[in-house]
Amino acid sequence: MLRSLPQLTAGRLADGREIFWFDSDLPKGSAETDIGSPGQPRDVTDRRHLPPTATTSERRWDPILREWVTVASHRQTRTFLPADDDCPLCPSTDERLTEIPGGPYEVVVFENRFPSFSTRATVPDDGVTLDASLYIRAEGHGRCEVIVFSDDHSATFATLSPERVQLVIEAWAARTEALNCLPETEQVFCFENRGTEIGVTLSHPHGQIYAYPVVTSRTQVMLESARRHQLTTGRNLFADVLASERHDGRRVVAANEHWTAFVPAAARWPFEIHLYPHRQVPDLPATSDVEREALGAIYVELLRRLDGVYGLEMPYIAAWHQAPSRADRELAYLHLQLFSILRAPAKVKALAGSESGMGMFINDIAPERAADMLRAVSL
Amino acid sequence: MLRSLPQLTAGRLADGREIFWFDSDLPKGSAETDIGSPGQPRDVTDRRHLPPTATTSERRWDPILREWVTVASHRQTRTFLPADDDCPLCPSTDERLTEIPGGPYEVVVFENRFPSFSTRATVPDDGVTLDASLYIRAEGHGRCEVIVFSDDHSATFATLSPERVQLVIEAWAARTEALNCLPETEQVFCFENRGTEIGVTLSHPHGQIYAYPVVTSRTQVMLESARRHQLTTGRNLFADVLASERHDGRRVVAANEHWTAFVPAAARWPFEIHLYPHRQVPDLPATSDVEREALGAIYVELLRRLDGVYGLEMPYIAAWHQAPSRADRELAYLHLQLFSILRAPAKVKALAGSESGMGMFINDIAPERAADMLRAVSL
Numbered sequence: 001m002l003r004s005l006p007q008l009t010a011g012r013l014a015d016g017r018e019i020f021w022f023d024s025d026l027p028k029g030s031a032e033t034d035i036g037s038p039g040q041p042r043d044v045t046d047r048r049h050l051p052p053t054a055t056t057s058e059r060r061w062d063p064i065l066r067e068w069v070t071v072a073s074h075r076q077t078r079t080f081l082p083a084d085d086d087c088p089l090c091p092s093t094d095e096r097l098t099e100i101p102g103g104p105y106e107v108v109v110f111e112n113r114f115p116s117f118s119t120r121a122t123v124p125d126d127g128v129t130l131d132a133s134l135y136i137r138a139e140g141h142g143r144c145e146v147i148v149f150s151d152d153h154s155a156t157f158a159t160l161s162p163e164r165v166q167l168v169i170e171a172w173a174a175r176t177e178a179l180n181c182l183p184e185t186e187q188v189f190c191f192e193n194r195g196t197e198i199g200v201t202l203s204h205p206h207g208q209i210y211a212y213p214v215v216t217s218r219t220q221v222m223l224e225s226a227r228r229h230q231l232t233t234g235r236n237l238f239a240d241v242l243a244s245e246r247h248d249g250r251r252v253v254a255a256n257e258h259w260t261a262f263v264p265a266a267a268r269w270p271f272e273i274h275l276y277p278h279r280q281v282p283d284l285p286a287t288s289d290v291e292r293e294a295l296g297a298i299y300v301e302l303l304r305r306l307d308g309v310y311g312l313e314m315p316y317i318a319a320w321h322q323a324p325s326r327a328d329r330e331l332a333y334l335h336l337q338l339f340s341i342l343r344a345p346a347k348v349k350a351l352a353g354s355e356s357g358m359g360m361f362i363n364d365i366a367p368e369r370a371a372d373m374l375r376a377v378s379l
Numbered sequence: 380m381l382r383s384l385p386q387l388t389a390g391r392l393a394d395g396r397e398i399f400w401f402d403s404d405l406p407k408g409s410a411e412t413d414i415g416s417p418g419q420p421r422d423v424t425d426r427r428h429l430p431p432t433a434t435t436s437e438r439r440w441d442p443i444l445r446e447w448v449t450v451a452s453h454r455q456t457r458t459f460l461p462a463d464d465d466c467p468l469c470p471s472t473d474e475r476l477t478e479i480p481g482g483p484y485e486v487v488v489f490e491n492r493f494p495s496f497s498t499r500a501t502v503p504d505d506g507v508t509l510d511a512s513l514y515i516r517a518e519g520h521g522r523c524e525v526i527v528f529s530d531d532h533s534a535t536f537a538t539l540s541p542e543r544v545q546l547v548i549e550a551w552a553a554r555t556e557a558l559n560c561l562p563e564t565e566q567v568f569c570f571e572n573r574g575t576e577i578g579v580t581l582s583h584p585h586g587q588i589y590a591y592p593v594v595t596s597r598t599q600v601m602l603e604s605a606r607r608h609q610l611t612t613g614r615n616l617f618a619d620v621l622a623s624e625r626h627d628g629r630r631v632v633a634a635n636e637h638w639t640a641f642v643p644a645a646a647r648w649p650f651e652i653h654l655y656p657h658r659q660v661p662d663l664p665a666t667s668d669v670e671r672e673a674l675g676a677i678y679v680e681l682l683r684r685l686d687g688v689y690g691l692e693m694p695y696i697a698a699w700h701q702a703p704s705r706a707d708r709e710l711a712y713l714h715l716q717l718f719s720i721l722r723a724p725a726k727v728k729a730l731a732g733s734e735s736g737m738g739m740f741i742n743d744i745a746p747e748r749a750a751d752m753l754r755a756v757s758l
Contacts, residue, residue, distance in 0.1 A: 360449065
């Protein structure tokens with residue numbers, strides 16, 4: 001399959017938020033849809049009358065754990081598990097206008113109406129003053145985008161066509177590149193939460209893309225580890241971890257010429273998989289055409305292996321660890337952290353006292369056994 | 380109320396695990412129970428025939444996040460939400476022998492039959508060898524104890540009598556002191572997980588006490604923050620945070636002569652409360668008699684305020700942050716972290732991609748508003 005560049009159409013929703021359509025240039029399957037033909041402009045007019053939103057979002061510095069916490073109190077009223085016929089991510093029709101104007105679509109990205117971060121965020125006018133000798137309070141600048149994988153409400157990422165998966169990867173890379181250029185952005189995070197067990201409030205297949213105004217605390221710890229490793233060994237920590245897993249093989253779940261997926265030796269979650277490209281790159285935009293093509297197949301394979309372990313749609317979090325927008329890009333190493341919170345059918349691995357209170361994870365499933373179970377799934 | 384020392388009875392369960400009864404020396408309410416009178420020895424014979432358990436538990440060093448992860452795969456088969464009439468924490472009767480021999484009791488502590496940490500833990504004999512240039516693999520030494528707050532299956536901590544709450548506090552302090560003396564212990568953690576939403580597998584009112592073989596990563600971060608603050612200001616970080624909250628008052632939820640409870644300015648959870656003694660002490664054993672008495676009343680008040688916010692039994696985690704057993708005891712400052720994962724009735728604040736993947740918490744409820752809601756509860 002020769003990869004071709006997606007067509008990008010940009011528009012604005014009724015309240016001014018940006019929206020982007022990513023269309024493959026393949027011939028459309030059905031002539032009855034009003035998806036524009038290749039090269040034809042899309043109708044991107046949002047016919048709703050949406051009141052403008054005011055995003056009051058702030059970040060606060062916690063001096064005890066030395067990390068930022070975001071407070072986004074306007075999100076408390078966000079859409080919560082609407083009925084299937086009231087889904088805001090389904091295509092707009094003449095009868096019902098949704099978040100996505102213009103009829104059927106392939107992949108769409110738009111700014112979240114209830115964002116945790118926004119370039120327009122303001123600190124609430126609540127009279128609260130924090131003790132400046134301990135705390136910092138700042139606007140929750142940044143951006144939160146929704147990425148919709150399909151206009152089919154009942155689809156899942158694991159059932160997308162290979163072409164569609166490629167389009168999603170192209171959209172992730174394009175949005176990462178664009179958001180890294182925003183002055184408010186320090187790190188871009190592409191992720192998918194799947195399953196109500198994880199708190200997903202919309203069942204339509206979608207993910208999210210966050211542009212954080214800071215380098216997240218997890219990434220800071222990882223990069224500090226890499227810095228120390230570099231100083232003492234002269235090598236890249238993530239590359240050494242990948243080489244070690246490939247050499248050992250015991251925990252490798254899937255691999256192809258450009259990517260290897262393994263259960264980490266110190267996995268925190270019952271089913272946790274890390275997927276690395278063989279070549280050290282900072283982020284998705286830095287991957288090559290052949291790497292992106294090879295990624296699509298293995299990514300979907302991993303999702304299907306997860307679903308296959310217990311023969312059910314596994315609740316999961318798929319989190320792309322990318323380099324910060326500006327800092328430490330040579331230390332970072334793009335990888336996916338994919339994990340399920342289910343330890344057995346109907347048994348969720350909850351983060352209880354030890355994990356949430358003390359940061360000590362207790363995993364009930366040995367990483368080697370999890371790798372066995374994931375490998376044993378017939379696809 | 381004059382505090383009196385609890386009576387301690389020690390025994391062993393059929394498979395060799397230790398068990399301790401903590402009895403008040405107050406006259407018992409009912410002569411029909413077979414609770415021994417003050418000074419009378421308890422019958423502590425476990426009449427079951429229990430096979431000995433083998434605890435294969437290990438900890439693995441994650442070189443990327445620089446923290447230990449525990450793998451305790453034998454726990455996967457632990458008791459999961461048994462029927463009420465099959466509860467292993469109810470008192471033994473002639474008809475049914477449970478984990479707790481000897482009839483009615485007040486407060487009982489015993490070693491968990493499915494522990495994540497044990498002084499007898501061994502690394503599984505699975506042939507797995509981790510790359511020594513990156514990983515460390517060690518026995519999951521330590522100890523996991525269950526603390527049962529009442530023999531009434533349907534009780535909750537918030538409904539315990541003041542005398543019973545005192546007894547629980549005495550038991551926490553006594554077990555912390557004893558476990559700190561084990562050579563395997565680096566930190567003792569007393570906590571309660573309440574509610575199936577948090578993964579509680581037994582509904583009988585109980586908590587847990589962990590003796591960790593390492594100082595947990597959360598505590599290490601906190602102590603490092605305190606060390607830096609001490610160097611730059613000469614003062615204790617936690618004392619400064621407490622003084623700042625008491626001075627401001629905006630987020631204070633409850634207070635008495637010896638303790639103050641407040642929603643932290645950078646709260647991660649919808650309803651999170653930190654409770655500090657006014658005097659800097661490293662752990663519960665270091666509290667004075669009057670401090671323990673004052674603790675009981677405010678602790679129960681906080682639980683009732685949590686339950687009152689939405690008029691339902693709030694799922695919560697109550698986590699006691701205590702000093703390590705040996706290190707940095709002068710930097711640490713005992714405090715309770717009490718938080719609910721419910722952001723609204725039937726809406727759980729799940730740790731999704733941003734929190735679990737990146738360590739960036741997004742809180743939907745402003746700390747000041749949470750404090751208002753908690754204060755507004757009529758008790």
